[in-house]
Amino acid sequence: MSAFPARNKAALAGFAQSPVQRHAPMTLGAITIATVREAVADAGLEVSEIDGLITTPLFPSLGSHAAEDGIALVTTNWLAQRMGIVPVYQENPQGQLPGAVAMAVNAIHAGAAKNVVVYRALHNPGGSYHQNDAPKASGRDQWVMPQGHHGPIAAIALAWNEYAQRYGAGEDALAPIAIEARKNGARLPWSYWKDKPLALEQYLAAPFINDPIRMFDCDIPVDGAAAFVITSAERARDMPHRPVYISAYSDILPRRFGLAHHWPYDEIMELGALGLERLCQRAEIRLSDIDHSQIYDGFSPLSLFWIELLGLAPRGEAHRFIAQGGIDSDSPDGKAVLASGGSLGNGRMHGTPQMIECYLQLARRAGERQRDVKLALACQGVPNMGGSVLYSADAY
Amino acid sequence: MSSTVQQRPLPVPDAQSAGYWNAASRHELALARCGQCHMFAHPPGAVCCACGSIEPAFEWMKLSGKGRIRSWSVVRQALLPGFADLVPYVTVDVELEEQPNLRIIGRLLDGIEAPLVPGAPVAVCFEDIAPDVAVPAFRLAAG
Ligand SMILES: [Zn+2]
Numbered sequence A: 001m002s003a004f005p006a007r008n009k010a011a012l013a014g015f016a017q018s019p020v021q022r023h024a025p026m027t028l029g030a031i032t033i034a035t036v037r038e039a040v041a042d043a044g045l046e047v048s049e050i051d052g053l054i055t056t057p058l059f060p061s062l063g064s065h066a067a068e069d070g071i072a073l074v075t076t077n078w079l080a081q082r083m084g085i086v087p088v089y090q091e092n093p094q095g096q097l098p099g100a101v102a103m104a105v106n107a108i109h110a111g112a113a114k115n116v117v118v119y120r121a122l123h124n125p126g127g128s129y130h131q132n133d134a135p136k137a138s139g140r141d142q143w144v145m146p147q148g149h150h151g152p153i154a155a156i157a158l159a160w161n162e163y164a165q166r167y168g169a170g171e172d173a174l175a176p177i178a179i180e181a182r183k184n185g186a187r188l189p190w191s192y193w194k195d196k197p198l199a200l201e202q203y204l205a206a207p208f209i210n211d212p213i214r215m216f217d218c219d220i221p222v223d224g225a226a227a228f229v230i231t232s233a234e235r236a237r238d239m240p241h242r243p244v245y246i247s248a249y250s251d252i253l254p255r256r257f258g259l260a261h262h263w264p265y266d267e268i269m270e271l272g273a274l275g276l277e278r279l280c281q282r283a284e285i286r287l288s289d290i291d292h293s294q295i296y297d298g299f300s301p302l303s304l305f306w307i308e309l310l311g312l313a314p315r316g317e318a319h320r321f322i323a324q325g326g327i328d329s330d331s332p333d334g335k336a337v338l339a340s341g342g343s344l345g346n347g348r349m350h351g352t353p354q355m356i357e358c359y360l361q362l363a364r365r366a367g368e369r370q371r372d373v374k375l376a377l378a379c380q381g382v383p384n385m386g387g388s389v390l391y392s393a394d395a396y
Numbered sequence B: 001m002s003s004t005v006q007q008r009p010l011p012v013p014d015a016q017s018a019g020y021w022n023a024a025s026r027h028e029l030a031l032a033r034c035g036q037c038h039m040f041a042h043p044p045g046a047v048c049c050a051c052g053s054i055e056p057a058f059e060w061m062k063l064s065g066k067g068r069i070r071s072w073s074v075v076r077q078a079l080l081p082g083f084a085d086l087v088p089y090v091t092v093d094v095e096l097e098e099q100p101n102l103r104i105i106g107r108l109l110d111g112i113e114a115p116l117v118p119g120a121p122v123a124v125c126f127e128d129i130a131p132d133v134a135v136p137a138f139r140l141a142a143g
Helices: A028-042 A076-083 A097-110 A139-143 A152-167 A175-185 A200-205 A265-283 A300-309 A318-323 A342-346 A352-362 B018-025
Strands: A010-017 A052-055 A089-091 A116-122 A208-211 A224-232 A244-250 A292-294 A375-380 A387-392 B030-033 B059-062 B066-075 B089-096 B103-108 B121-130 B133-140
Touching (some): A010 A028, A076 A089, A097 A224, A152 B066, A152 B089, A175 A318, A244 A352, A265 A387, A342 A352, B103 B121
Parallel strands (some): A052 A116, B103 B133
Antiparallel strands (some): A244 A387, B066 B121, B121 B133
16 A cells, blocks of 8 residues: 555546635626636536535735635535535635645545535735734744734745845745746736746845835735536546556644744745655655646745755756756756746736646646656645645556 | 924833833833833733743833843934934844843934944933823933
8 A cells, every 4th residue: 555545546526726816806706606617617517416525725825914704715505505405514624725725635535425626716905915904012022023024915025035145045046936927927828927037137126025025925815716626536537537546645744833924934945845845755755756847936035945945956056057048948958947927927826827837737637838758746835834635647 | 392203103102011111201211121020021011921821911111211222223224203303323132131031122322333243232312202101212221
């Protein structure tokens, strides 16, 4: 028996991605219903055949915005009621997309559900996404907010500058990440940045938000939803599309307790490496066996961290690797790790672009972008807080 | 004191933080130290993460306020009330000299043009933001 009994026992059978818009005319709930219906149809199923719903409902704003169900986020309870689904299994984990996929795999392998829809819906509330008008800082906030430190951009700026100073990465070191993500995102029909690649001059002309993080190092908040149908490997083989097997996952790791919005670089790398080690043990592969790794890029330094964790460049060298065209998807020698367009090239979709790219390639549905790949990895989030899922074209 | 400064988010001291804010109001940096293993914890949690004690009996110990810069950033957008007139300003991630990886984040009050390098020594200082409320910050220090 495999080290991981659920290996390749569940499979992706279909997907849908809504248009990614800055401010959609429909509510997020309505967008999600339309997207789930489309994903279910893509898998050749009826909505009545869906018996599991899982989402990570997180509305990741730290600002003074109401988190209303159906508007700013969409829980499974909200969705089930509006779609007339009575799920035998529903979960709303607090973590990121790999955790939701992991739950679907586990539920299917355990026989707790047959056909599970995993979805992610994200809302742009308008105004400043993270601006917080609270006159007081209590609980964990009191250790950083009165001091003037707040939000994820501030957190990544400190982590990135520690890397940049330690390894000699220059002020423009991140440009190839944003440019590559936007290049690939510009080719996707649903992307907010469709037909809008980013030129180096535009990247450099945009303001710093938190030095050394520039505006285009940060994904843009959007309205959008993506949905996936996950079912058993056996059932998937009778469905319209080629199954894409879920080989292993590494879900969220226990972070060290510390300050809010403090992502120490060394902890990111230490726990990120542990997550990938765990994934490889479950999948019984080496990182070098993966044909197509899709890295996360909600903030561009995260992509550099993932590149080094995946062993595509030595520790401290990823900034040189990308400067030399190392991730150019149009080069035969490039590692197309941002072929998904990521969050920088689609909009803030929290890991769904990477999952879609893995799915489309392995299901051989990627059209002009089709590559000859068999094992694909979707990486999500800050490496010590996100996770990763390995997909396979074969039920090895 | 300007009205803008008074609008900065004020800390709400609680059972786990009162010692920190009381010391800060006297312009002293005090952090919680586990009464069992004598390791500093910042912030102090419900238990000691160093030794696992569920009765850590944290004590508030005055620190030297000296440390070295691990990283820094220039904040250009005020996402918090009361900082609009202060941007752009520098925040520093400081490793305090009392314990490896004991980190604290605060403003560096030397301006955004101050030459910074990793490992640069800093010393704590305090910003008075309301009556009896002072917030730890840093200045570059000698050697
Ligand atoms: Zn202890």
